[in-house]
Amino acid sequence: MCGIVGYVGMREAYPILIKGLKRLEYRGYDSAGVAIINNNQNLNVYKAKGKVSELEAYISDKDVSGTIGIAHTRWATHGEPCKANAHPHYSSSENIALIHNGIIENYAVLKNRLQEKGYTFKSSTDTEVLVQLIEYIKVSKDLDLLTAVQLALREVIGAYAIAVLDKERPSEIIAARKSSPLVVGIGDNEFFLASDATPIVEYTDKVVYLEDEEIALIRYGEDLKVVNIQNVSVTPEIQTVALNIGQLEKGGYPHFMLKEIFEQPNCIRDCMRGRINVEGTNVVLSAIIDHKEKLLKAKRFIIVACGTSWHAGLIGKHLIESYCRIPVEVEYASEFRYRDPVIDENDVVIAISQSGETADTLAAIDLARRCGAFIYGICNSVGSSIPRSTHTGSYIHVGPEIGVASTKAFTGQVTVLAMLALTLAKNKQTINNNEFLKIVGELMSIPDKMEKAIQTNNQIASIAKVFTYAHNFIYLGRGYSYPVALEGALKLKEISYIHAEGYPAAEMKHGPIALIDEEMPVVVIATHNGMYDKILSNIQEIKARKGRVIAFVSEGDEVISKLADICIELPQTTECLDPLITTIPLQLLAYHIAVCKGKDVDQPRNLAKSVTVE
Template identity: 60%
Template structure:
């Protein structure tokens, strides 16, 4: 959701900024812009509605020189998508320029106060209010840019990540954040600095980064160390981290879309997720998942799940009276399966909450609770706010995130990185299966430590989980069949997804994928609930997709299919291999390899991802960047 890129140093800034904007396109946006200060200390701002390529066209043939600049991709919050609302925004004097992620909640009051002091506004945005507030602070206090930013931000209520330039001082770039992510890359010998919403635009140039924390202001001045202070003007120790990002993961790898690539990435992603954590002894006595680089270099470890988060927080986790999972969207669906896993293997009660509702309903939280926060980006605003509330109540916070160094990762007491690599497609695929794999590992490790899981079942689950990546590869071989099937259903305006038990959340996830990228209305339901309302919608224009693998509830879900069939409904079914019952009822069948019931979602979700993808492609839609959506939801 919105993207910031900034650069100050010795290189031409324009190419770095535009390439960085392209790297951040996956976050979702509707307009973009760039501001540059050239060698004559002249400020040039170029904006465009639409894609970054439109911005490049708008800047073509114009002065794009300069070694300092800021750039932005905007996801509209205040004001429609348009050039006048696009960032960067310039102050009334024309000296200051800003890019901003987040929302200034009291912007209307601040705007009225500034109007009374003679300021005028050309856009509908809260961002233009902020840059003029900084200018007013500079004029009133006769201070430098960093101090003016500090004065202004003290008056702001809400979330922000900002980068600000003053054309009169082009050797200084100021950045600040609260509730919206920001990372600063440091060049060799502090010769240059890179600012971005996440590390993807930075990794090409430096591995040394600093994650800016809430209410901190960073001053970048080439040739001098990065200077960070808080809103009280207290100096903060600069903690430099080393990032390890494979830039090849940011390319499509020969696939037509990132989403399809990420669907096909899943076998290797899950191997990476399990490496060093899952130790499964194969038939030859070898340890398939053993990796001495992890620090668990014990060749005597066999048929075990080893999680440092469980080892290092054993007492707190074992004494938990309750787990509370907070998440949004796809992560919430993973949490629903996580609830079943933890209750089944650990015998601990689990609640699953939408993070956006959790923080506002005065939740009852005890110090004996463990709150599990699930987020791909690690920056989801509602989830971050939920865990801060839980921390205030004394709960232990356990994070499951993908982005190393993200805000949620830093706020939690412990947790697990899912290690599936950058996910560029807005519709999450590999992050879901990665989150689910981590929840399985957590439930197994904790259940084994508590002694609440049968030893044979524990070993069977380890062996079968170790085999899941290869079984996903078998599912992916059906891609062409699913593509042909998708053509049949592009006509649909509504879809019903149905599942039971472990597969009920998979039905929810499949419906979400279809909604997100094909714009077909779809709803997921527990199959038995169909009779309590949704069956009224069923006719020959309403496809019903059943997730009906051969596990508990299989016979009952066949009965549900018969009810749909009797009303003229068209049925697509995801079934276990060699199923010979459903094929007699369904109009189309997609087989997945057989597996243990708790692991079925890892396989049954794959065809649903592919079906949604191919339906959207057949409709000619932008699969990677669907309308109105953003990858990282950093506002409420």
């Protein structure tokens, strides 16, 4: 959610800031703005409601000169999307400007206190309260900016990533974080600041990830200085980012989402590389080698996640229980953190997040750690908060995912969960060797089968035109395919804004069947597995009520293909790996329907890629 960019150096800041905001558009936003100190030490703030392109148009005739600046894309929390509520926010004197990701929970108390001292406010945001508080402390106590920021943040309850400019200090940016990501890029006598590394990698691969309650003092001509809010010096750990600029471009595709759907075969190869041997006889995860005893002795696994990651967790539950014979619970992180769950040192909590910054999942991790549980993270973003707050874990290594609707991260998460289940099962001796070798062999063939599934693209693009004007969809699946039905419905909702619901197919008779008529498209995942006859029966029930069935079946199917209105054939695989194949055409269906409806596929309304507030 939201995007922060900053620059200090010898170059003109504005082009770097605008390009950085465009790199962060995938995070979701509703307004944008920049603040730049020019050569005359004027602090200029420009902002606009809408896209970064609208900000560019607005300031096309404005003074954007200067070699230091900050920029922001806002996703509304306090106050509607409008120019007044957009960031950066000035202090009353307009000497200080601040941008902020997160939520200041006690902003109302602080605002009342400042109003009593004569401060007035131009916006409805919690962020303006913080910049006014910083200026009040700085002026009333005659302090430098860094000390004023430290004192102000000690009074703040909530989450924040902030960057502050003061025109009295025209060569420095103060940046701080708590529960919201912030990265400092270190170049040649220049610094970059961003919510994640994507706006930075074009200029440098050397970065510092700030930790909670750390403050970076970024000054031109000096080394990076990091302290905490108690003013204790911290030695920054400089890391090398393994990101390539080509991964952040569309590469000829009309949308990032389509590019990322088509990337999945290679992404899954990357995910498995070095973890499955060439012979296909063994799966090795370093996390299990390093923490073997703790993981094998676990009495229970608890998977915590949100959204698409929660759907991957449901598949992980099925895999771990089936092959490892360990009970697994799958929890929405947002509910788990508030319901006083029963957890102890015999539990392993698996936290799943694409971004590694999901606020609810981070809070669930903190709760589980305090209860003594062992925490295993599954994440895509290297260096993000979740990998740093867990005991161990596995990266999915699918590369940056720019489209807001998750695609390749989902299949990457499922692949890691499959490898985790297989490795644990082999070590626990709860799977016989023949079955183990069969599944590992199938897993190695999945990327090739994904490529075949992608070849359904043109067929699905044609089908999408028929269903562009549908108002509702039902998605059905059984066993491993039930979470895929949920995920397919979510994709359609996210990017086409069509109402869709996923159900276990057997549950259709317990209510949803009342919705079935000739206007209701029903997507059924009906590949040839152990529940084929059951799903066939469900399709017959739908057709008896004149429902329109779109069936995804295994190659060569001769039964359901005669019943369904539309049939898409997919490569067959072992049942537990079916989700890695069947999810691809559901992603394509959502994508093409959204394109037909003229929707903004990569940046759907109201959504953010990284949900860093609860």
